[in-house]
Amino acid sequence: MSEAKGRRRDGLALSRALPDRSLLAMVAAMSLLASLTYAGAVGARAVSSRWAAGAANLVTVQVPDPEKPATDTTAGSATSMGEATAHKDGVSDASSAHAAQLPASQPEKQSGSINAATPDMTRATAIEAVLQASPDTQLVHRLNASEIDRLLAPWLGAAGASALPLPAVIEVHLSRGATLSPNVIASIAKIAPGSLIERNDEWRVRLLDIARSLLACAALAILLVGAIGAAVIAMATRLGLGARRESIEILHGLGAVDGYVASRFARRVAGLSLAGGMAGTLLALPPLAGIARLMAPLSGGGALTFGTGETGFSMAEMVTVLATLWGETPPALLWGLGVVPFAAAFIGWITAQVMVRVWLRRLP
Amino acid sequence: MIRLSNVTWRYGSPTRRAAVGRGTDTATALSNVTFSVPQGGFRWLLGPSGAGKSSLLRLLHLEALPQSGELEILGTHVGVGVKRATLARLRQRVGMVHQDFRLMPTLSISDNVALPLRLERRDEAAVADEVAAILRWVGLSERSDALPAELSGGEQQRAAIARAVIARPGVVLADEPTNALEESQSSRIVGMLREVSTLGATVIVATHNDALVRRFPAPALRLERGRLTSDESNAP
Numbered sequence A: 001m002s003e004a005k006g007r008r009r010d011g012l013a014l015s016r017a018l019p020d021r022s023l024l025a026m027v028a029a030m031s032l033l034a035s036l037t038y039a040g041a042v043g044a045r046a047v048s049s050r051w052a053a054g055a056a057n058l059v060t061v062q063v064p065d066p067e068k069p070a071t072d073t074t075a076g077s078a079t080s081m082g083e084a085t086a087h088k089d090g091v092s093d094a095s096s097a098h099a100a101q102l103p104a105s106q107p108e109k110q111s112g113s114i115n116a117a118t119p120d121m122t123r124a125t126a127i128e129a130v131l132q133a134s135p136d137t138q139l140v141h142r143l144n145a146s147e148i149d150r151l152l153a154p155w156l157g158a159a160g161a162s163a164l165p166l167p168a169v170i171e172v173h174l175s176r177g178a179t180l181s182p183n184v185i186a187s188i189a190k191i192a193p194g195s196l197i198e199r200n201d202e203w204r205v206r207l208l209d210i211a212r213s214l215l216a217c218a219a220l221a222i223l224l225v226g227a228i229g230a231a232v233i234a235m236a237t238r239l240g241l242g243a244r245r246e247s248i249e250i251l252h253g254l255g256a257v258d259g260y261v262a263s264r265f266a267r268r269v270a271g272l273s274l275a276g277g278m279a280g281t282l283l284a285l286p287p288l289a290g291i292a293r294l295m296a297p298l299s300g301g302g303a304l305t306f307g308t309g310e311t312g313f314s315m316a317e318m319v320t321v322l323a324t325l326w327g328e329t330p331p332a333l334l335w336g337l338g339v340v341p342f343a344a345a346f347i348g349w350i351t352a353q354v355m356v357r358v359w360l361r362r363l364p
Numbered sequence B: 001m002i003r004l005s006n007v008t009w010r011y012g013s014p015t016r017r018a019a020v021g022r023g024t025d026t027a028t029a030l031s032n033v034t035f036s037v038p039q040g041g042f043r044w045l046l047g048p049s050g051a052g053k054s055s056l057l058r059l060l061h062l063e064a065l066p067q068s069g070e071l072e073i074l075g076t077h078v079g080v081g082v083k084r085a086t087l088a089r090l091r092q093r094v095g096m097v098h099q100d101f102r103l104m105p106t107l108s109i110s111d112n113v114a115l116p117l118r119l120e121r122r123d124e125a126a127v128a129d130e131v132a133a134i135l136r137w138v139g140l141s142e143r144s145d146a147l148p149a150e151l152s153g154g155e156q157q158r159a160a161i162a163r164a165v166i167a168r169p170g171v172v173l174a175d176e177p178t179n180a181l182e183e184s185q186s187s188r189i190v191g192m193l194r195e196v197s198t199l200g201a202t203v204i205v206a207t208h209n210d211a212l213v214r215r216f217p218a219p220a221l222r223l224e225r226g227r228l229t230s231d232e233s234n235a236p
């Protein structure tokens, strides 16, 4: 202890040489920025990995007027609610040619394929049967009323869902790497014109791209924040060097090596940066916690279900996903945030070392 | 041991500009200076104002490197390309008493005097003993806790000498150490520096106090406009 105290009595008096408070405030601000950016990046990465893992093989089929008889292909259904969006997903009005071909292309399950849809079935059960018969599907599940309620609860409230004329929602888990065959699509179109097929694959690719771009942006932003932080620290160190020019020259004349002066500055600056980094990271926690809490009601358990909105994958669903994922990733997030103060300290240390050593070059 | 051979040095060279002054002229402060002082030798450094006395001492204190010629201090050749760490270590073995003392204004006298030992990372207990002994030697035991600004000129001079010699350097340089002092104080300080040389250090003292030189006869190096005009090095 006395040795440390003695070493500090070298006339540098760095506690008064550096612009402590402004350095602390600037590093805190930089760390806050870095923390928020990092949290965003973690969210984006979680979304992308979740999509890559789970959503790739998921297809949702929406069947308007699900309880109509399956054979009803009259003009009435052409004006049903699904019609406006039907073309977008490649489901056109009935094309009997495909349906006729279907049995020939179904080597294993062919006996039960299109014939599964008997005339006395409803549209929804008929389509379910067709999907179940396809060799590409692993799991076909029609959401029941309570599942739909829960899905829509954030938007419609507790009681609203059952009052609306909702389409049937059928989740289809495809075999790995498989796609819905054109024959199946054609069959669906024939049974229930206006059905909406959401192939998440396209969305997945697009979302992965978005996530990747977001990650790149976040990485760039964090790098930039680090660089600006280093510049701020460099300026503060310069101020300190200017304020202690004579003391440093005296020490230099007494035989102090560059490393002595540099490490004195570096330790002080690193300490200030660590404190600033901690302050900034702590300041980032309330807003992050606030966002997490806002998302909490949206992140209730259960299978992630995509594509139930009228216009495909909506912003609101993305928030749901983000909230769910965020709920799963606090360790990564907390680890990363914990690193921020130490990264700040390291940047401070290395910047001060370089600055002081370069500055000392003016003395032989 | 100090040895110079054909040493030339001018201000305003890029390596020096920042540290010594911002002079942009290239006035030659020292030209073709050649002399040597044996270990334990004492030399007066004489010459009119502007002759280059301070410049020579700065060079010997390694505040600058010679632009040409050879410089050897305590067995180390100093020239372009010498490592910074080597220079720093050498500086620890060259005590300098500056004309303006260069005491740290925020440190007490004892902390100022302790600086060279602390830079060597000596044990604190040993530092305290050494500081007490050296302050007793220069007669500043009572003022050890005072700040430099609270001391008289003569006291600051003695504190600067104490700091210059505490680490038992092989070379001690003093630039006009008796400048603003009355005669008895001057004699006391020169007496101390003579004592340091009898203890084995090479000592060079710049002055224009002729009376003092007469009172303490010793070989003299005489500079005039950067040239060495007389070197009584052969004397003991």
Ligand SMILES: Nc1ncnc2c1ncn2[C@@H]1O[C@H](COP(=O)(O)OP(=O)(O)OP(=O)(O)O)[C@@H](O)[C@H]1O
Binding pocket: B011, B012, B020, B021, B022, B023, B024, B025, B027, B028, B029, B047, B048, B049, B050, B051, B052, B053, B054, B055, B056
């Ligand atoms: N920082 C500087 N930049 C440029 N020239 C300088 C600088 N310091 C001194 N000189 C010049 O170098 C020459 C030698 O100066 P120096 O200070 O060594 O003389 P001196 O013998 O110590 O004089 P004095 O007895 O007045 O202290 C002078 O011509 C002076 O003008």
Ligand SMILES: [Mg+2]
Binding pocket: B053, B054, B055, B175
């Ligand atoms: Mg001078």
